Amino acid sequence: MYRKEESTPIAVEKFELPFEGKLSEDNRWVMMANLIPWKEFESEYSSLFSPEMGAPAKSFRMALGALIIKEKLGISDRETVEQIKENPYLQYFIGMSSYSNETTFDASMLVHFRERISAELVNKVNQQMVKKMLETTSSQEAEKKTEESGKEGNKPKNRGKLILDATCAPSDISYPTDLELLNQARKQTEKIIDSLYEQIKGQLEKKPRTYREIARRDYLEVAKKRRVSQKERTKAIRKQLQYIKRNFSHIEQLILLGATLENLANRQYKMLLVVTELYRQQLWLYENKKQSIDDRIVSLSQPHIRPIVRGKAGKAVEFGAKLSASCFDGYAFLDHISWDNFNESGDLKTQVESFKNYTGYYPESVHVDKIYRTRENRAWCKERGIRISGSPLGRPQKTISKEKKKQALEDERIRNSIEGKFGQAKRRFSLNRVMAKLSHTSETVIAITFLVMNLSTHLSWLFSAFLCLFLKTTSFFRSNIIRAYDFTIYTQEKLMFVPCLNN
Template identity: 45%
Template structure:
């Protein structure tokens, strides 16, 4: 709107003449965003840090050359001395590992309403009623009826509001009763829509694109809610918690603020103050699993050519498989030793406190990006747009650190 009425902005954008028409709409911005997929943004992040990474590589080469000179200077012509030097080289195999990586995972909350089964079913009922109205306006009544399909919308609305406006009466039996009623309304509406599709196979083309998407989501949501209602459970695979963002899943975090968060889960590694996204998914996963842990370390090797010397991680990463893998590759993993604790724990506690202080850097990065870079609430609605927004937050944080690094 501002560009439409401001000639100075149009001149700045390269317009040759003043135009009072709309230059673009929201869909144009989405099309522009699609030019930058997450993979391309990851390449941009690495390109921005190319000079810094090159300096790290040069420092690693210098240190490895110094270690090689020290090893070669101690060799002699005798077999015993050669065996001793070879043992020294083998013992110093950790020289091939360089750097410290700090890894952790967090959730990037999406901009959705706190989901409840009743609210989701009520929203589904409203959308199906709107779709029935559109189909009736376009094609008239069904062949088996002489008037508009009866949806009981007033009765359903009254029952819903009577329940939500009286929180004191929200007991399990009444909650189950109202959910069953809303399920029956949604089932009836979906039946009417299926009859329209049977009589008019091309009727869905007359609907708006958002209505078609909502209809597909509502069908899956109804099947999930019906399954949980019949089994008297609250868990179902790939549970939908938002009609507008069906890709969002609940992420169990166990934090003091909220035990469950809703958004994308991101695994990130911090290396010398710079952030790199290792995995970004809307599905919940165990970041401490062995396969995921190895994948993160292998990505470090792809970026810098070497395994890290130290891995600073949370307790969830300290399982036996990860410990064994790190030991085989000469990597130090900041985890409390297994087995019986020593009598004198002062040295162990000191080491754990030092490791915790180093690991806190990744928590600082999460806090900075959530408070300053928009990672605390992802406003994008599409899955790819949300991932792009998260990658841009990481790029912005790295650019801030890059400016400080260049000024130092």
């Protein structure tokens, strides 16, 4: 059951504290709470619940706010609950009206929050939030001019720079090997045999023999070696395949004698399906002497993960979700996410059209790497008056003018910003190791990373603008006029909505 909150958002000065004082309006959590459009998406979140049946659910602000806190601070689910319990600013951020020294919800509730809030909903919140951040006097005047030119029948001019790129978000799994996966699969079949045998224990004198000790010894004999030849590895894989095949025959025998798969736990039944598919794949690879197969399983606990061949130095293959992102005006957006490998050049048209729907005009230029610069994409951008970065097709020119060289360096400098966004998401936030175990919850975690990253970017720019205005009123700033002027220009480029005062 979901109880919709009809009251207006709580003001900072009305937040009740058990001690004297009040919350500061310039606190980062208060500022972030004012930027996120909570009310606009509460109805979409409440549609997941029944209005009459069930216990009252937590509000959308509390659910999304807790996930944002976890990602922003880089802590675990349990630590998130403890931080909310101890910090009144965090309690205000998730929508509480007064400070409470009691636990608001259990740490296990964050799992349900990730299941209920989809990646699509987080992306909508992110887009609406960034649009709210960009609502400035200069941007509003530009939008009015665009609307007026559209009413007059004139085609609006292209504006802005759109940066596109793709990356991989590795999941929290150990590096997979065929022998290790088969050993884990064999252990799971042995557990399933034990569970099925308990159902018909009186009909059999002895439990089917699985040779688990011998199988483990055969596995360790090869796994513990520092250097293993191809012949030894192939022989060990063949043995594990034989053990699993014998266990499958025992499972069929137990089912014929009266044991049912319905009495297995849901996790065991799902594991049986995964092990069956893994056995089929590994048997085909062994018999055909191949190294790759479609939809290859690399983790029994997370069978949705696929190997993503990236060709990067040090990491030729990554195991996780591949995502395609866009960046403009310093903000990053998640456009496409998939657990299967895909060619990111096919997303260029969709991303450019999404930019037009979001801003009302096409970008002036699109900055991408070589894989995006196909003939089809070049022709499509040329029809819409969009300049695509990079050298033209054909033989490289022997002599290049200074203007073209300068333009190429400028394009590469601009494109580096999205690489910096990926670095920030992987070093500062959790994109380098996604700890969620389910496919849809992992997608939610990845989407929240982009939302929190945009919040952090906006707060850092506000601090830069404040520092600029502060230094311009001091004697130290005026004595260092050259460096101050450079800093002011940098701030004006990044913060169009915060005018810097002239000397």
